Amino acid sequence: xxxxxxxxxxxxDAMAEFDRLGRHQFLETYGxxxxxxxxxxxxxxxxxxxxxxxxxxxxxxGQEALRPSEFSGGDRTVGAQLTRLGxxxxxxxxxxASPKDSSGWDLNVGEQIRRVDLHAQYGxxxxxxxxxxxxxxxxxxFTDPQSGEQHGYFDSWREDGFFYYTGRGQRGNxxxxxxxxxILNYQQDGRALRLFEGARGIVTYAGRxxxxxxxxxxxxxxxxxxxxxxxxxxxxxxxxxxxxDPAPTKAGGRTEVGRPFRxxxxxxxxxxxxxxxxxxxxxxxGLNAHRRLENLLAESASASGFQPLDPSVDDPAFDVAWTQGxxxxxxxxxxxxxxxxxxQLRLGLGQVLDYAHTLRRRGSQVHPVLFIERAPAGDHWSTxxxxxxxxxxxxxxxxxxxx
Numbered sequence: 001x002x003x004x005x006x007x008x009x010x011x012x013d014a015m016a017e018f019d020r021l022g023r024h025q026f027l028e029t030y031g032x033x034x035x036x037x038x039x040x041x042x043x044x045x046x047x048x049x050x051x052x053x054x055x056x057x058x059x060x061x062g063q064e065a066l067r068p069s070e071f072s073g074g075d076r077t078v079g080a081q082l083t084r085l086g087x088x089x090x091x092x093x094x095x096x097a098s099p100k101d102s103s104g105w106d107l108n109v110g111e112q113i114r115r116v117d118l119h120a121q122y123g124x125x126x127x128x129x130x131x132x133x134x135x136x137x138x139x140x141x142f143t144d145p146q147s148g149e150q151h152g153y154f155d156s157w158r159e160d161g162f163f164y165y166t167g168r169g170q171r172g173n174x175x176x177x178x179x180x181x182x183i184l185n186y187q188q189d190g191r192a193l194r195l196f197e198g199a200r201g202i203v204t205y206a207g208r209x210x211x212x213x214x215x216x217x218x219x220x221x222x223x224x225x226x227x228x229x230x231x232x233x234x235x236x237x238x239x240x241x242x243x244x245d246p247a248p249t250k251a252g253g254r255t256e257v258g259r260p261f262r263x264x265x266x267x268x269x270x271x272x273x274x275x276x277x278x279x280x281x282x283x284x285x286g287l288n289a290h291r292r293l294e295n296l297l298a299e300s301a302s303a304s305g306f307q308p309l310d311p312s313v314d315d316p317a318f319d320v321a322w323t324q325g326x327x328x329x330x331x332x333x334x335x336x337x338x339x340x341x342x343x344q345l346r347l348g349l350g351q352v353l354d355y356a357h358t359l360r361r362r363g364s365q366v367h368p369v370l371f372i373e374r375a376p377a378g379d380h381w382s383t384x385x386x387x388x389x390x391x392x393x394x395x396x397x398x399x400x401x402x403x
Contacts, residue, residue: 003053003057003071003077003078003081004081005057005060005063006053006056006057006060006081006085007060007085008085008086008087009059010056010057010059010060011040011052011053011056011082011085011087013056013059014052014053014055014056014058014059015040015042015047015052017055018047018052018055019045022105022106023048023106024106026051026055027048027051030051030054030055030065030067030068031067031068032048032050032051032054032068033068034048035048035049035050035051035073037074038050038073038074038075038078038079038089038090039089039090040052040082040087040088040089040090041088041089041090042087042088045136045137046090049073049078049079049082049089050068050071050073050078051068052082053066053078053081053082054066054067054068054070054071075089105122105138105192105194106121107194107205108205109205109206109207109314110204110205110314110362111204111205112202112203112204112205113202113203113205114201114202114203115196115198115199115200115201115202115203118140118196118203119131119140122136122138122140122194123135123136123138124138124139124140128168128179129141129142129143129153129168129179129199130142130167130168130178130179130180130182130183131179132179132182132191133191137189137190137191137192138191138192138193138194139179139182139183139186139191139192139193139194140194140196141165141179141183141193141194141195141196142195142196142197142198142199142203143155143165143195143196143197143199143206143313144197144198144199145259153166153222154166154222155313156262156310157310157311157313157317159287159290160237161239161317162212162237162238162239163195163209163237163238163239163240163313163317164218164235164236164237164238165195165235165236165238166222166233166234166235166236167179167180167183167217167233167234167235167236168180169233170224170225171224171225171228171231172224172231173231173232173233174231174232174233174234175234176234180234183211183236184211184216184217184236186211187210187211192208193208193209193210193211193238194207194208194209195207195208195209195238195313197312197313197314204312204314205314206240206312206313206314207240207241207314208240208241209238209239209240209241210238210239210241211236211237211238212237212238212239215237216236216237217234217235217236217237218235218237219232219233219234219235220232220233220235221233257309257311257312257315257321257323257328257359257362257364258309258310258311258312258315258321259309259310259311259312260307260308260309260310261298261301261307261308261309261310261320262310263295263298286335286337287335289335289373290319290333290334290335293333293335293371293372293373293395294319294320294333296395296398297319297320297331297333297371297401298320300398300401300402301320301322304402306322306323306324307322307323308320308321308322309321309322309323315359316330316354316355316358316359317355318330318331318332318352318355319331319332319333319371320333326364326365327364327365327366327367328359328364328365328366328367329366329367329368329369329401330352330355330356330359330366330367330368330369331352331368331369331370331371331401332348332351332352332355332368332369332370332371333348333371333372334347334348334370334371334372334373335372335373336372336373336374336376338377341376341377344372345370345372345376345381348370348372349370349384349385349388349390352368352369352370352390353368353388353390355368356368367391368389368390368391369390369391369393369401370385370390370391370392370393371393371394371401372392372393372394373394373395374394374395374396375394375396375397376392391403
């Protein structure tokens with residue numbers, strides 16, 4: 001065994017494994033404790049120096065990863081070798097590294113954490129709704145409908161499949177400064193957008209998001225904090241980056257789905273236009289029909305004694321849902337015309353099956369419903385939906401939803 005056999009590419013391979021597993025799993029897998037003094041800093045992240053070099057030994061042809069007892073750490077051994085290979089080694093004698101810290105992102109989608117602990121591990125302000133970190137490559141953003149709406153922040157999933165997130169600033173017209181600029185420039189700054197539900201106390205990680213490529217933001221009108229005068233706000237259009245679904249039994253994970261349904265305005269189109277959208281439910285007549293159907297489903301659920309639900313930010317973007325004991329009904333709504341029936345039904349069926357699949361992986365018993373504006377032409381679609389375990393219904397057959 002010789003540390004001199006380790007080359008730079010082996011260390012980079014070990015770093016990639018560290019990033020993939022996360023710090024806690026990486027150290028646990030190879031039997032190392034957290035470093036207390038020496039760290040390698042690369043690409044805005046820090047790595048435990050002894051563990052990194054020991055695992056890198058396993059990436060040398062014909063060699064295995066070294067156990068902690070097989071070599072000594074410190075500046076003269078590990079530090080000298082990593083420096084010789086061109087890595088930056090820093091000494092941090094005050095560090096009390098924990099299994100989850102700034103060296104890598106360790107939170108899973110749906111996992112809960114105290115906000116004070118979140119910032120201790122990943123940096124950023126503990127107060128702001130948009131919190132860029134100076135010491136990790138992340139912009140932490142927080143959404144909370146209970147507190148946000150009183151400040152004119154109406155964050156939600158919308159019909160085009162994007163999560164609309166209101167920018168920073170409670171008074172006056174919002175501008176691209178501070179946190180808003182950090183969101184806009186996250187890619188060129190080499191950061192990730194990390195969205196959390198909740199503003200204080202315990203928050204839930206909703207996942208990594210990215211700005212829409214075709215239209216990253218829109219300008220809308222919203223009241224100032226406390227119901228003050230109307231002002232212009234920046235609303236970012238976010239889409240989730242695929243990450244692992246939360247395990248249904250994961251400690252600290254969120255088990256409930258959705259939040260109380262908020263009645264839709266079905267009389268007019270929203271301010272932002274979506275000229276590139278191919279979904280008729282995003283603008284104009286289709287949008288108003290879509291929202292009337294959502295309201296109808298929610299009213300029917302309420303009349304039957306159930307609480308209609310909107311999706312929380314870390315839920316799949318269903319239109320309406322409700323629960324009955326351990327069973328959840330999840331609905332996708334689609335407007336229908338003679339010219340777009342096939343496309344709308346194909347789109348809606350794929351969406352509701354995806355929602356049901358995601359929720360079942362979280363441990364829910366799911367009853368999927370595709371609710372359309374009017375009866376489809378022919379029996380083909382009803383037969384297909386029945387074969388797939390999806391209830392196909394429209395206003396005149398609303399009783400089918402409750403069967």
